[in-house]
Each structure stands twice: as structure tokens, then as C-alpha cells.
Amino acid sequence: MIRLAANLSMLFTEHDFLDRFTAASEAGFRGVEYLFPYDHSPDTLRDALQASHLQQVLFNLPPGDWEAGERGLASLPGREAEFRDSVVDALRYAEALDCPRVHAMAGLLPEGADQPTRQAHHATYIENLRFAAREAARVGREVLIEPINTRDMPGFFLSRQAQAMAVLEAVGESNLRLQFDLYHCQIMDGDLIRHLEHQFGDIGHVQIAGVPERHEPDRGEVHYPALFERLEALGYAGWIGCEYRPAADTRSGLAWGEAFGLTSH
Numbered sequence: 001m002i003r004l005a006a007n008l009s010m011l012f013t014e015h016d017f018l019d020r021f022t023a024a025s026e027a028g029f030r031g032v033e034y035l036f037p038y039d040h041s042p043d044t045l046r047d048a049l050q051a052s053h054l055q056q057v058l059f060n061l062p063p064g065d066w067e068a069g070e071r072g073l074a075s076l077p078g079r080e081a082e083f084r085d086s087v088v089d090a091l092r093y094a095e096a097l098d099c100p101r102v103h104a105m106a107g108l109l110p111e112g113a114d115q116p117t118r119q120a121h122h123a124t125y126i127e128n129l130r131f132a133a134r135e136a137a138r139v140g141r142e143v144l145i146e147p148i149n150t151r152d153m154p155g156f157f158l159s160r161q162a163q164a165m166a167v168l169e170a171v172g173e174s175n176l177r178l179q180f181d182l183y184h185c186q187i188m189d190g191d192l193i194r195h196l197e198h199q200f201g202d203i204g205h206v207q208i209a210g211v212p213e214r215h216e217p218d219r220g221e222v223h224y225p226a227l228f229e230r231l232e233a234l235g236y237a238g239w240i241g242c243e244y245r246p247a248a249d250t251r252s253g254l255a256w257g258e259a260f261g262l263t264s265h
Contacts, residue, residue: 002228002232003031004031004239004240004261004262005029005033005240005242006020006027006029006031007032007033008032009035009036009243010242011242012250014249018040021048022048022052023251025052025053029054030054031054031057033243036060036062055098056097056099057100057241058239058241059090059094059102060103060104061074061090061103061105062089064079073107074104075107076124080128083131084131087132091135091139095139101205102143102144103144103146103205105148106156106157107156107157108155108157109121125167129173130172133173133175134173143176144176144177144205145178146158146179147161147163147188151187159188160188160189161188161189161195165199177205180199180205181208183209183211183214186211186221197230197234200234206238208241209244215246215253216244216246216247216254216256217242224256251264
């Protein structure tokens with residue numbers, strides 16, 4: 001059965017952040033995700049979840065200096081201590097919010113990075129992810145990695161599905177899993193159903209958006225009903241994060257999800 005989670009960093013932005021929990025619940029969502037929780041205390045977020053009868057399903061580790069353009073720390077040589085601190089911080093929130101998984105963003109390569117630089121990022125990435133996964137395992141959590149397309153995020157270190165699968169194999173920790181974003185995969189790799197089938201055993205979370213504009217999933221070139229059908233046939237029991245930018249206000253664009261319990265009015 002398909003379970004949809006609202007990404008509160010993108011949906012219901014007509015409301016202040018803490019009011020988005022109630023808005024999501026009233027629209028029929030039962031789970032939420034967002035980029036970062038760190039502007040609010042764990043107690044404040046837990047209260048918002050409980051008041052709205054929502055489950056926290058995902059958020060990201062601290063990404064470095066987001067406002068300055070940083071997009072994660074996991075692959076950045078020389079930032080290992082900061083990354084380890086970010087793992088501790090994220091897991092503290094995950095425990096408080098009863099969130100089963102966190103996403104470790106890989107970070108950006110320097111512009112014009114040569115092969116030795118790429119190799120250094122790869123080696124750092126593997127060691128950092130191994131640390132994060134082992135720390136998360138101590139408290140019963142998963143760590144996710146996500147290939148992100150280089151059109152939306154130029155220079156992002158992890159951008160293709162095959163690269164992600166090689167990283168999972170190199171790290172070798174069972175609780176390090178794949179955050180499969182169908183929007184990013186369509187832009188970089190295509191062949192969505194075959195990628196889902198081949199990587200299904202490693203998928204810890206799925207995200208969706210229309211391609212190419214990143215609006216509602218019933219807009220654009222991807223036929224999501226077929227993908228949902230295949231996910232159900234494969235036995236996917238996880239959440240599907242709705243990480244898209246509404247074309248207008250959030251609620252009026254939810255007709256696509258009415259078959260899954262959402263309401264657009």
C-alpha cells in the first residue's frame with residue numbers, strides 16, 4: 001500500500017514551518033519529511049508531530065554552510081571532524097523524533113575537479129559513511145545516500161545510480177541504504193522501472209516529483225501510476241516522499257493523490 005509523506009520544505013510553504021504539520025495532516029498525509037530540523041528544538045518538533053498525528057520519516061544531516069552554497073559534508077576532505085559532529089547531532093534529533101532514517105548529503109566537488117581530487121572525495125565519502133552507518137546502527141537507525149541530478153545541483157558528488165550502488169558495496173554496512181528519488185534518476189539515468197527492480201533490495205526511501213519542472217507528479221514526462229504499481233508489486237512497504245514544488249498553492253494541486261488518501265479541498 002502506497003504511503004505518502006509530505007516534504008515540508010517544499011509543500012505547504014503558504015504557512016509558517018511549524019504550521020505546515022497541521023496543514024499536511026488536514027490534507028491526508030500521515031508522514032512528513034523535510035530538509036533540516038535544526039532551527040527548532042527536538043521538543044518543539046515532537047510536539048508538532050504528536051499534535052498532528054504525523055510520523056517523521058526522514059530528514060538530512062547538517063549540510064555545512066547551506067546559505068553559502070554548501071550541500072553536504074560527507075565527501076569533503078578535511079571536514080571529517082565536522083561531519084562526525086553532524087552525525088551525532090542528527091542522531092540526537094532522530095531519536096527524539098522517532099525518525100528511522102537520516103540522509104547524509106555527499107557535498108560538492110570543486111569546480112574543474114581533476115581525477116586525484118575526485119579520488120580523495122571518494123575515499124573520504126566511504127570512510128565517513130562507514131562511521132555514520134555504524135553510529136546509526138547503535139541506535140537502530142538507517143543512513144541514506146541519494147544521487148542528485150547535476151542540473152539542479154551542479155557539482156554534486158553523487159549523481160548516478162550506478163555510482164550509489166558502488167558506494168553501498170564499498171562501505172559494506174547493512175543499514176546504509178539508497179534514497180531513490182525518481183525525479184533525479186529520470187534526469188540523470190532514465191529507465192526508472194528497471195532501476196527500481198535492479199536496486200530494490202537496497203532502497204530505504206523513495207521520493208517523487210514531476211519531470212522536468214519539479215511540480216506535482218501528475219505533470220510532466222513520468223507516468224507515476226505505473227511506477228507506484230511496480231513498487232507495490234515489488235513489495236515496497238516504505239514511505240514515498242512528495243518532494244516537489246507545487247505549481248500553485250499546495251492543496252489545490254493534490255488531486256493526483258486522492259486515490260491514496262489525500263484531499264485537494
